[in-house]
Amino acid sequence: MPLAAVDLPRAYRLLNHGPVTLVTSADGERRNIMAAAWAMPLDFDPPKVAVVIDKSTLTRELIEASGTFALNLPCRAQAKATLDVGSISGRDLAGSDKFAHFGLATRAGTAIAVPLLEGCVGWLECRVISEPHNQGRYDLFIGEVVAASADTDVFRDGRWHFEDAPETKRTLHYVAGGAFYVTGESLDLGD
Amino acid sequence: MPLAAVDLPRAYRLLNHGPVTLVTSADGERRNIMAAAWAMPLDFDPPKVAVVIDKSTLTRELIEASGTFALNLPCRAQAKATLDVGSISGRDLAGSDKFAHFGLATRAGTAIAVPLLEGCVGWLECRVISEPHNQGRYDLFIGEVVAASADTDVFRDGRWHFEDAPETKRTLHYVAGGAFYVTGESLDLGD
Numbered sequence: 001m002p003l004a005a006v007d008l009p010r011a012y013r014l015l016n017h018g019p020v021t022l023v024t025s026a027d028g029e030r031r032n033i034m035a036a037a038w039a040m041p042l043d044f045d046p047p048k049v050a051v052v053i054d055k056s057t058l059t060r061e062l063i064e065a066s067g068t069f070a071l072n073l074p075c076r077a078q079a080k081a082t083l084d085v086g087s088i089s090g091r092d093l094a095g096s097d098k099f100a101h102f103g104l105a106t107r108a109g110t111a112i113a114v115p116l117l118e119g120c121v122g123w124l125e126c127r128v129i130s131e132p133h134n135q136g137r138y139d140l141f142i143g144e145v146v147a148a149s150a151d152t153d154v155f156r157d158g159r160w161h162f163e164d165a166p167e168t169k170r171t172l173h174y175v176a177g178g179a180f181y182v183t184g185e186s187l188d189l190g191d
Numbered sequence: 192m193p194l195a196a197v198d199l200p201r202a203y204r205l206l207n208h209g210p211v212t213l214v215t216s217a218d219g220e221r222r223n224i225m226a227a228a229w230a231m232p233l234d235f236d237p238p239k240v241a242v243v244i245d246k247s248t249l250t251r252e253l254i255e256a257s258g259t260f261a262l263n264l265p266c267r268a269q270a271k272a273t274l275d276v277g278s279i280s281g282r283d284l285a286g287s288d289k290f291a292h293f294g295l296a297t298r299a300g301t302a303i304a305v306p307l308l309e310g311c312v313g314w315l316e317c318r319v320i321s322e323p324h325n326q327g328r329y330d331l332f333i334g335e336v337v338a339a340s341a342d343t344d345v346f347r348d349g350r351w352h353f354e355d356a357p358e359t360k361r362t363l364h365y366v367a368g369g370a371f372y373v374t375g376e377s378l379d380l381g382d
């Protein structure tokens with residue numbers, strides 16, 4: 001897969017259209033992955049993101065311990081995996097983890113010690129900006145994006161180009177109950 | 192247009208798939224509308240939302256004065272209007288406002304004194320939960336959804352049904368520079 005770094009001031013564009021995300025996290029040898037539909041850009045440069053991470057999750061524990069997380073953007077080919085990783089808790093896989101359990105390949109983050117899910121089409125590596133009130137009251141985490149990358153088949157020159165690529169590489173928008181919408185037709189009213 | 196209230200515990204589903212929003216606001220006789228792509232659900236019940244509102248905007252001034260705002264969900268037929276309302280500031284329209292300037296019809300909110308944009312396909316009426324630190328540092332506003340409604344051609348039984356309705360009623364996902372993606376194909380992996 002053709003992969004390239006995304007300039008940080010353009011990193012918000014990976015998330016601007018509201019796709020579902022997969023949150024990866026790690027603390028030492030422990031690592032996890034979960035789905036999160038509630039994620040959005042929060043600033044351009046330096047780029048920041050906001051994401052909701054429930055208190056009950058292993059992901060929450062790993063993020064609070066390490067101060068890092070990554071938002072991976074799954075594509076249509078990964079819809080089932082996106083549901084799968086939300087179907088169990090990493091805490092229930094003693095001696096293993098969801099990556100091994102579901103056969104999910106990863107590569108190392110470039111700026112943080114968090115695995116990135118292969119086969120995704122975009123990745124935002126983030127360091128938590130500690131906001132205990134938001135985390136405690138709203139389960140809301142704010143992260144600064146310290147590295148970003150994308151599959152150049154679908155994201156290049158600072159924007160998405162789904163229309164030139166296989167349908168299987170389109171991003172997903174989560175509805176509920178196992179249902180998604182695939183990112184659809186491009187509508188360009190710009191100059 | 193067939194319009195119905197949305198039960199509050201399902202209101203998050205209006206926003207779950209990451210559509211662009213139009214933020215309407217009012218304080219007394221003054222009223223405004225702006226586009227915001229950075230909005231997401233924050234809680235289920237009572238439903239909350241998070242949205243980024245820049246300090247420079249008239250919308251920000253009106254929201255801080257009234258403690259209320261609405262998120263309107265524009266559809267494909269409103270793509271140009273969505274760009275139009277972002278092209279000027281309400282402050283530059285002395286004695287008028289963007290609704291009059293662009294010929295945008297509204298109806299009254301049901302729970303808050305904020306206009307709702309006609310022709311949209313979903314509406315979330317919100318009261319600000321005051322969080323001065325988030326508002327000051329991140330331009331981040333948290334609102335409790337106190338009423339929600341939708342066009343039943345595309346949202347009924349607590350979920351979107353774009354596939355049965357005209358293409359013009361699909362929601363939009365903002366990219367940058369006047370470009371959107373339309374909400375695309377449904378992909379249902381649920382039971």
